[in-house]
Amino acid sequence: MSKYEDPLGNINSTFIILSETFIQRISESVFVGLCDIVGTSQMVAMRRDVMDIREMVGNQAKTIGSSMLSGSYREGFRLEGSDVDVMYWLNNHSVIWDLSQSQYYKTHRQTLILCDCSDSPPGFTLLYLLSPSRDRQIHGACVRMYNRYYLSSSEFRQICIFAFQKSDNTTPHGPCASVTSGGREFDHALCFVSDFWPPSASSWIDRCHSWPQPHVVNDIVKNGCHFVAIGHPLGNHEDLEWRISFSLAERKLVYVMNHCQFVTYGLLKLILTEIFNNGVGDDDKLLCSYHMKTAVFWVIQQNTIPHWSPQNLLGGFWVCFKLILKWVYEGVCPNFFIPDNNMFLSKIHGVKQHQLFIRLSELYEKGLAFLLHSPCIRSYIIDVLYNPRNSICTDDHTLISEAQFDRNILLYETLLDGPINQLDTQICIRYLHAIEQMIGSPLLTQYQVHKLQNMTAMILQYTAFTLHMETYTPDNKLRYRADKMSCHMLKLAAKFGFITDMLYIAMYYYKTLRYTEALSIIEMIKVKLAQPYVMCMGNVNIDMYYIEAVGGQSWSKKMRQAAAWIILLSNEIHYINELIPEQQSALKNHTFPLGVPPLVLLYMLEILCYRHVDTMQAQTALDDLQTLVHYAQVQLIPSDSRNISWQILGICQQVTGNLQAALYSYQQSLRQKPFHRIQTATEMRIQSVCQLA
Template sequence: MAGRECNINSTLFILSTKAIQHISESVFVGLCRKVGTSQVVAMRRDIMDIYEMAMNKVTKSHEDSVVVSGSYREGFRLKGSDIDMMFWRNKHCVIWDLSQSQYYNIHRQTLILCDCSDSPPGFTLLYLLSPRVYREIQRACVGMNNRYYVSSSKYRQISLSALSLPYNLTPHGPCVSGTFATIEFDNAHCFASAFWPPSASTWIDRCHSWPQPHVVDDIVKNGCHFVAIGHKLGNHEDHEWRISFSQAEQKLVYVMNHSQFLTYGLLKLILKEIINNGVGDGDRLLCSYHVKTAVFWVIQQNAKPQWCPQNLLWGFWVCFKLILKWVYEGVCPNFFIPDNNMFLSKIHGVKQHQLFLRLSELYEKGLAFLLHSPSIRSYIIDILYNPRNSICTNDHTLISEAEFDRNLFCEISCIYIIPEQFDIHICMRYLHTIEQMIGSPLLTQYQVLALQKLSGSVLQRTALILHMETYTPDNKLRFRVDKMSCQMLKLAAKFGCITDMLYIAMYYYKTLRYTEALSIIGMIKVKLVAQPCVMYGLNVDTEMYTKAVGGQSWSTKMRHTVAWNIRLNNEIHYISELIPEQHSALQNHWSLLIVPSVVLLYMLEILCYRHVNTMRVQTALDNLQTLVHYDQGQIIDLGYREISWHILGICQQVTGNLQAALYSYQQSLRQHPFNNIRTATEMRIQRVCQCIPLIS
């Protein structure tokens, strides 16, 4: 095996240019499958764009704006890809020169002036100009040289303490970090300027061939932001703000061609799988931002048509050599403000030397070091052993209809923009906003589908909040509210997938309409359990799926063949049997319970039959028990085994089988605590143990 490895490495050293191009094509195909084809990436971006647009139309009524950035926004869905969100108030206006104050009303808006005179390149102090000051700014101000400046460290502390979201938030640089469902996010409360920084004016002059003039104009017109972090070597680290070009960078990533984007993706993979592999968090000197900066510089300096599948490894190698040069010199110039050396406070001295030696060792191996990447290794080896294999680099043919649909439906199932703390007024604003947007001829087909799913999710939330918050002795009013809630849940199911009907079943069960709930459950079972073509999360029989619904509209496919796990917002009580679990999750700063839909289906069936037909309870319980005990990840992902065992325990407990319930709860405690319900499990174990001696 070692000899074979040596032969492969040697072969990579002596390959002709044509052979390297052939390997590049194979790696291109592999990256399309790992990172996404151009069509998949465009779809992801379209959906994120429309979600952000909807969110901003709603939040602007509160005078706030939001920008979504990070790997997710760029189109990556690699493990560890995060969502970055920047929040700022539109009435806080930052200017670079006093002459720009003419565009604002100082009596209605807070004016802030940049003072870069004593800060490192890329950083600034924010000097308060306005007599009108909002409380959060006033509390963050510090006095220096007879002026009031907004302190970045104080502003960070105030922003974090003001958040009361059900997340376990931790400070992370200028952001607060947390987890929503399975996605990591960084939220940054910042300031915005409508003007381009004077220190970045040289970037405009550099843009001769990339990006195109209209992109440059769009970027400059949108200004920049300021995030709450100072330079570690600056004179005012606790009070300085870093100039952020997050929006500009997103636009630059969007205008990359697909080979350029995959080169960026390959560098991210190499950084994670090889360079930083086995290195502790505190010792990871190179990060994705350094990689992205290198790609920007290389594209701008090599913006000719050679960025294509055949030259993908050429582009990668040029970027890698540039990073090696930067580490050797200890200088990583910011793409927009080159005087801002992003290595200055992090990569120097002994650490710089060690990193250079590590990268030099990889460089000396040549392209052979790519064999250490598990993501692309097989695509290189396949070509080395089968050099005559023809490769199709038309990425529209690389994935099947079913595979693309799986990507699409997973994307629109993750609606991250709806605030977890919802009220009826916000629901109404979202519905009104979607109504205005849905008819636009500028929307792509993906965006229309995403807005339909978003409207369904808002309708579900509206119906459940309306029912939960309506306390009245007036029977007619209660009847009208109930009728409205039912109609909204049914309409939401038409915009969603098979499992969205479970919200109707839960509502019927909660309102004691057990027969109606069983009727809905029966309809779901016919589609969900009996049909072999169902796309359950990432699992699907592609052949059966294509045969059943190939060529049909995405709305039809989603409604009849798509199933997702059920997300229960822990601020809303769906059924009384799960209230302790929701409270337990909230105590652990967890906003959602995520339950496999088939598990919830059987649970509701058991609970309803207890009131309608006790003879059929055991059959439903047996079905649930078989699923939880023997499923091999087709229905119940590893992360959701905790809640599945727990729900089995609840059903066994309510049907009187306490010994079995105790075993199920104990099994729940042994699983990965994804839903954070340990407190509820321990409480139920205690109650079961109290009852068992009485029975025996």
């Protein structure tokens, strides 16, 4: 493989003859472009902070099991089409590597599982129970062999599929149940956890001389590993084998990359999608994102690139590309933690290996010019070729303005994972207790503090409405106390949340027949939303945002004073009776909570309240809602919310007696993108309108 030694490749005529300085300028330009796509270091750090604190609170509030977001989404990427990987495990089941490790557990409380790697390929193992499991499903997934009860990975995958069976859009994907919801793919995996590092990965510890640093190695080793339900296709017991998963370790390694290394990883992921796998059928996509990540890990650890910087981005990329090409040529891709585990063994061999090598070799012969085939990267290269003297700034703080940064927080991170499932007041209390324990920590970043405040507001809102739903008593005093507590929690939530969180108070007042109080809250919200500096669902007058509002302030303050966001209505809570059919339809289809644009909900509540107070004002509010839904731009009603917006307009028209207009609105709702999967409710309402007409 000596021909693959030039770190910059063979630059063909497309690049003319480029000096090293010119290559550096192209690298800088591509780096800036990738920061636009992948995110600046500050943006990526914020994403990770938000996800870390959400996971910590969630796991502390849970009693039976734990979960972990993994994969590229957790690493900080927000690339289009990326799936979201979630791992789940029971806290009372632990895997050990030898019997001596059982001394660290209370065996009367913990079900211990022992690894048996003696007859499995590297990176895989059999798992057998040392004591009966108290979980019937786990016990039912066991197969008796050699007088032991082995956990069957194939049976466990069926349990996973059943556990996350949402509708006809759930399919098996490796060890996961893959669920498509809201245009995004979620991979759910049930797994087991070990508190101990695998003996077969001990060589990795010895390799870590320069990267990662010793304290990172120690942190990774002490957190052990996971086991996911997939066997090796060439193993002796494929249906029983489990793959050792280093997802947690990989996340920690990605976290300690510098930003140029992370951007290089992002560039490889983009090239994989746009060039390596472009036009290739799913069965022929032999390379995957995990191979790209593994290449970056090896290149960083082997210290092949002495200095990772924006000026040397393409040099680092080229070394990674050559390593992948070498692996394909040899048919060996060594797992970063267990090198004996050849990740090409079952897929990349024979004719397919040869074809892939030819394909990659052709790209190599083009040199860096093959990057021109990437739609995302092409323009940043051409900019330098046509404007070689333009200055390029790679400073993180100048690549994105404060307003753009705030907009990204609002649009993509604020309510990252939405409402909590299976709500009751006890679960809400556990979440609040977990938040209370963390809120005073001096180690929290400002984005984690903001996320905790956001979660506090959300949990208080859930608790208030859940308490109202659960309080079925003829005792007036108890009902009064519950009502007073609910009102107090909603007002407290409004102090932590967005401007539009006051709408939860208005909904509660409407639900409890306090129409005048609800209208008073609505007027207050209108005044706040009318301010020119308010950032509503990411849309803002930048000059006003800085001059008249909160430029330079903490995001927590910005959220309270100058940010409005879509209203998420958990499908398990009945906020107002008029939306129950829509929530039931969404709940039946296991989809996202109803995401209602704030102005749509505001006008709806105004119409419903004024029906009992002033019918003329109700008609005025209905006219405003009709104008909004008919003519609003995507900034006010995103495409994902158009079906629920038309539905709400139809509901308001129906309750005010305009059946013909309501029928038209319901029909329009059916024509929109079915993001909320409320078609059942829409069809039911159309039928009721036709019967009344």
